[in-house]
Amino acid sequence: MVLSGAEIVIRCLQEEKVEYVFGYPGGAVLFLYDALFQQDKVRHVLVRHEQAAVHAADGFARSTEKVGVAMVTSGPGATNAVTGIATAYCDSIPMVIISGQVPVAAIGQDAFQEVDTVGITRPCVKHNFLVKDVRDIAATMKKAFHLARTGRPGPVLVDIPKDVSMQRCEYEYPKEISMRSYNPVTKGHSGQIKKAVQLLLEAKRPMIYTGGGVVLSNAAEPLTKLTRLLGYPITNTLMGLGGYPSSDRQFLGMPGMHGTFEANMAMHYSDVLLAVGARFDDRVIGNPAHFAEEPRKIIHVDIDPSSISKRVRVDTPIVGDVKEVLEEMIRQLESGEARPNPEALAAWWKQIEQWRDRKCMVYKNSDEIIKPQFVIQKLWEVTGGDAIITSDVGQHQMWAAQYYGFDKPRRWLNSGGLGTMGVGMPYAMGAKLANPDVPVACVTGEASIQMNIQELSTCKQFRLPIKICNLNNRYLGMVRQWQELFHGGRYSESYMDSLPDFARLAEAYGHVGIRVDRPADVEGALREAFTTHRNELVFLDFQIDQTENVYPMVQGGKGLTEMILSAEDL
Amino acid sequence: MRHVISLLIENESGALSRVSGLFSARGYNIESLTVAPTEDFSMSRMTIVTTGSDEIIEQITKQLNKLVEVVKVVDISEAAHIERELMLVKVRATGKDREEIKRTADIFRARIIDVTDASYVVELTGNQGKLDAFIGAIDPALILETVRSGVCGIGRGDRVLKV
Numbered sequence: 173m174v175l176s177g178a179e180i181v182i183r184c185l186q187e188e189k190v191e192y193v194f195g196y197p198g199g200a201v202l203f204l205y206d207a208l209f210q211q212d213k214v215r216h217v218l219v220r221h222e223q224a225a226v227h228a229a230d231g232f233a234r235s236t237e238k239v240g241v242a243m244v245t246s247g248p249g250a251t252n253a254v255t256g257i258a259t260a261y262c263d264s265i266p267m268v269i270i271s272g273q274v275p276v277a278a279i280g281q282d283a284f285q286e287v288d289t290v291g292i293t294r295p296c297v298k299h300n301f302l303v304k305d306v307r308d309i310a311a312t313m314k315k316a317f318h319l320a321r322t323g324r325p326g327p328v329l330v331d332i333p334k335d336v337s338m339q340r341c342e343y344e345y346p347k348e349i350s351m352r353s354y355n356p357v358t359k360g361h362s363g364q365i366k367k368a369v370q371l372l373l374e375a376k377r378p379m380i381y382t383g384g385g386v387v388l389s390n391a392a393e394p395l396t397k398l399t400r401l402l403g404y405p406i407t408n409t410l411m412g413l414g415g416y417p418s419s420d421r422q423f424l425g426m427p428g429m430h431g432t433f434e435a436n437m438a439m440h441y442s443d444v445l446l447a448v449g450a451r452f453d454d455r456v457i458g459n460p461a462h463f464a465e466e467p468r469k470i471i472h473v474d475i476d477p478s479s480i481s482k483r484v485r486v487d488t489p490i491v492g493d494v495k496e497v498l499e500e501m502i503r504q505l506e507s508g509e510a511r512p513n514p515e516a517l518a519a520w521w522k523q524i525e526q527w528r529d530r531k532c533m534v535y536k537n538s539d540e541i542i543k544p545q546f547v548i549q550k551l552w553e554v555t556g557g558d559a560i561i562t563s564d565v566g567q568h569q570m571w572a573a574q575y576y577g578f579d580k581p582r583r584w585l586n587s588g589g590l591g592t593m594g595v596g597m598p599y600a601m602g603a604k605l606a607n608p609d610v611p612v613a614c615v616t617g618e619a620s621i622q623m624n625i626q627e628l629s630t631c632k633q634f635r636l637p638i639k640i641c642n643l644n645n646r647y648l649g650m651v652r653q654w655q656e657l658f659h660g661g662r663y664s665e666s667y668m669d670s671l672p673d674f675a676r677l678a679e680a681y682g683h684v685g686i687r688v689d690r691p692a693d694v695e696g697a698l699r700e701a702f703t704t705h706r707n708e709l710v711f712l713d714f715q716i717d718q719t720e721n722v723y724p725m726v727q728g729g730k731g732l733t734e735m736i737l738s739a740e741d742l
Numbered sequence: 743m744r745h746v747i748s749l750l751i752e753n754e755s756g757a758l759s760r761v762s763g764l765f766s767a768r769g770y771n772i773e774s775l776t777v778a779p780t781e782d783f784s785m786s787r788m789t790i791v792t793t794g795s796d797e798i799i800e801q802i803t804k805q806l807n808k809l810v811e812v813v814k815v816v817d818i819s820e821a822a823h824i825e826r827e828l829m830l831v832k833v834r835a836t837g838k839d840r841e842e843i844k845r846t847a848d849i850f851r852a853r854i855i856d857v858t859d860a861s862y863v864v865e866l867t868g869n870q871g872k873l874d875a876f877i878g879a880i881d882p883a884l885i886l887e888t889v890r891s892g893v894c895g896i897g898r899g900d901r902v903l904k905v
Contacts, residue, residue: 290756295767299810302756319810352905353752353813478804481797 173344177306177337178203181270184313186213187345190241192232192605193217193270194225198245199285200272203337217605217634220626222249224598226256226269227624231595231602233265234585235560237390239320240267240602246274247285250331251292255592257327258296262589263411264388266325268316269297275335276304289331298326306339314349323356324476325388356475360492360500368446368471368488369504375444375469376516377523378404381427383456384411384588385449385474391495392416392581395448398502402512405524407435409450411588414578419557424524425533428456429726430570434527436724436732440466441523447472449494452483453589454728460484462731473497532724532737533574542691542716544568544643548575551613551641554698559583559611562599564620565591567649570722572615594623600638601631611639611702618644618668618713628681631709639701640711642674645718653721657742678711687713744773744793746819746895747803748903752811753779753786760809761788770794770802774827774892785813785905789895813905822898828865829873830855831880832887835862839884850876861886869893 175183181204185193194217197205208216219225222244229240240260244253250271260267274283290302299319301312309332316328372378386395386408392415399406399422407427408415416423425432427439439445439457445468450456457463460483472479472486473494480489490497535545548571551559561576562585563569569586578584585599600614621642631638643649651666675685684705688697694714701710725736736742751757758777765772773791780787792802799817806815835843836859847854847864850872856863866876870893877888897903 291759294756294760294763351810354810476808478801478808482801 173342174340175343176203176207176340177309177332178207180306180309180341180343181313181332181337182207182211182214183343184310184345185241186211188239188313188317190214190239192229193241193243194219194228194232194602195243196222196225196245196249198249198272200246200274200334201243201249201337203334204243204270204272204332217601217630219598219630221624222252223256223594224601224624224627224630226253226267227259227595227598228602229267230256230260230265231562231585231599232606233260233267233602234599235582235603236606238606239317240265241270242267243270245272245285246289247287249285250287250289254292254296257293257329259587259590259592259595260327261296261298263384263587264325265327266320267327268320269327269329271329271331272337273302273331273333276333277335279333289329293329296327297329298324300329300331302331303336304333306336306341309336310343310345311349314346315351318349319354323354357491358475358493358496360473360490360497362500364488364490365497365500366504368490369501369508371444371469371471371488372402372446373510373512375442376513377441377443377520378402378446378512378517379438379442379444380404380406380446380448381409381439381450382406382412382415382448383409383450385494386412386415387581389449389475389494390581391449391498394495394498394502398498398505401502401505403517404512405438405521407431407439409456409588410573410586412450413573413584414581417579418577419579424528426573427732429458429728430574430722430724433530433532433724433735433737434524436726436735437527438524440732442468444469444471448498449474451479457484458726458732459729462734465731530737537691538717539691542688542694542714544571544645544714544716544720545575546691547641547643547694547714547716548572548615550695550698551615552576554695554702555611555613559613560585560600560603560607562586562596562603562612562614564596564614564616564623565593566617566620567645567653567720567722568615568617568620568643571643593620596620597624597627597631597638597640600640601627601634601636604636604638605634613639613641615641615643617649618642618646618671618674619648621674625677628678628683628709632682637705637707637709640678640709642711642713643716644671644674644713645716645720646671647718650722656721658727674711674713678709683709683711685711685713687715689715743795743799744791744819745799745817746823746825746893747790747792747806747815748818748895749788749790749806749815750780750785750813750903750905751788751809752813753784754811757786757811760811761790761806764805764809765792768801768805770798776892776894787903789893791893814903816897816903818895818897818901818903821901823895823901824898825869825893825895826867827870827873827893828867828891829876830889831864831866831877831885833862833864833880834860834884834886836860839881843880843884846876846879850879852876
């Protein structure tokens with residue numbers, strides 16, 4: 173069958189069972205959009221800014237296990253997409269981004285809307301391609317999807333010059349693809365796994381620490397089984413929340429900069445630490461030198477060898493797919509006689525309960541002024557703890573992570589690695605399209621939401637009834653917090669002036685807007701949003717306490733045991 | 743510590759910038775980098791001379807392996823290996839210097855491959871130390887131009903880097 177390059181691209185998307193493409197047309201992708209127009213299997217979501225297209229595709233991928241797909245034009249279309257691509261790259265999200273390029277003969281001529289897209293995106297993609305021959309499109313698309321979803325997942329960009337999308341050739345989608353240079357290991361080394369199980373069973377103060385890798389490899393079930401089998405304490409990082417049910421007694425909360433006292437102390441004073449799909453990053457272990465002071469054996473399971481022994485020295489590395497490795501650990505445990513030492517474990521839990529008794533997550537509620545933590549707790553109640561929650565970046569992100577207990581994976585979508593403000597609403601759009609029957613709420617702040625607020629228009633067009641919970645404190649809250657604590661209270665450029673009336677702004681876009689000023693109205697407004705206005709987008713503008721800070725806190729560069737638990741510790 | 747890393751990479755446009763971009767983005771040193779296609783034209787072989795602690799070298803090899811187009815990576819300096827570099831030096835060669843440079847070149851087993859009334863081009867291969875020594879042996883005022891290829895390396899004996 174002879175098809176045009178553009179038709180081939182769309183055929184490939186159909187072959188890959190792509191339901192939605194998020195994108196924005198332009199000169200270099202006109203043939204691609206023409207091919208999209210002439211079929212009805214792949215649906216296109218027209219965003220209002222390319223950054224949001226990539227974030228929405230990313231949110232779609234995070235809330236499912238599918239590859240997110242975005243399409244942008246050359247030049248500014250591609251540069252606008254870069255933040256979205258880098259965000260997905262930092263959190264290892266499987267995505268394929270198709271970008272238009274100027275015709276092959278014009279490349280390098282400083283043509284209209286020309287940038288070196290492959291060059292610009294090179295450091296923030298898993299891989300990228302410039303397709304210069306129409307006959308290479310099908311195989312390249314196959315490779316792109318294969319690379320995006322296998323091994324450590326990540327975004328893959330395919331740059332297609334306009335003339336290549338116009339030229340015609342015989343089309344056949346390859347069934348299999350093999351690349352001699354790319355063969356990720358999935359099965360963990362059985363000898364290493366045996367050693368790890370041995371080490372775990374001999375532990376006196378064991379701790380399990382898991383990250384986004386558990387979510388990405390759909391390993392929540394074996395992780396929960398293994399953790400219960402062992403009876404050990406567990407913590408999930410910001411990216412790993414939902415990997416283990418947060419309502420369970422063995423769960424100690426999130427670790428790290430704004431983690432719980434008990435999770436950080438248990439991480440620090442453990443004698444055997446099992447790290448699964450996590451990367452010991454600076455927001456989790458604080459100062460690596462301080463972390464290394466306490467002797468402990470570390471077992472590290474990760475699909476990416478370069479994550480192992482990058483920031484801390486690991487004793488028992490296991491390279492492999494997290495799910496397969498955990499299942500093998502369970503098999504070995506169940507087939508053997510050995511069980512954890514009950515006395516040692518009881519003593520360790522006694523210690524942990526003492527740490528837990530510090531109740532580091534307690535905050536002082538108020539009848540006068542809305543506390544952000546209270547909003548999140550009410551959001552949890554109203555949604556039965558089972559909504560998909562997306563967030564932007566800053567204080568509200570931490571409060572959502574701390575106070576909305578996630579019991580399932582893929583329920584918490586946020587930009588953990590890159591920390592991109594503006595992801596919240598596009599993530600919610602992607603998640604809602606992927607999960608039409610699940611309530612989706614975007615927890616945001618008045619600063620973050622304005623970074624992609626134009627998407628209120630997309631939400632109207634595609635009837636996406638997401639609920640936006642704006643924790644409005646009229647400040648760049650996290651910046652203000654650091655300025656208060658570490659910069660002598662000089663609030664340089666962190667005050668948000670001239671804010672719009674968000675409720676009326678939402679109404680102007682055709683949505684429902686509700687402003688909430690008093691704590692007593694929080695629950696009612698949330699219930700209204702999730703029941704009366706179930707099928708509409710509701711923008712809830714909560715006027716919250718301007719001075720509230722996120723605690724506990726480990727200051728940048730400090731160790732995990734050097735925590736500020738509340739304002740009284742200052 | 744100085745290490746010599748050899749790798750095979752798909753011979754595609756942009757492959758070199760993936761490698762060099764990795765080094766600059768992660769702050770690794772490159773002392774020299776050479777690259778050319780192998781006997782199998784679909785693949786290039788690269789030799790990178792770098793320095794760093796054991797942890798950094800471990801990360802460099804892991805990060806290189808992670809690049810999708812990289813087929814194989816070996817730190818050849820981990821065991822017995824051979825390093826060679828090519829240097830061309832253009833020197834001012836007049837009067838009594840002509841004879842002196844010729845003699846020095848002979849001592850270093852270098853070859854004179856271009857001759858004019860006033861200059862020679864001297865070709866010299868060897869390890870970096872030998873090339874440095876030759877430069878040291880010549881009066882700096884006579885050196886008009888030097889060009890060095892960077893290090894090529896290969897393992898001794900049975901050690902083979904091949905797909």
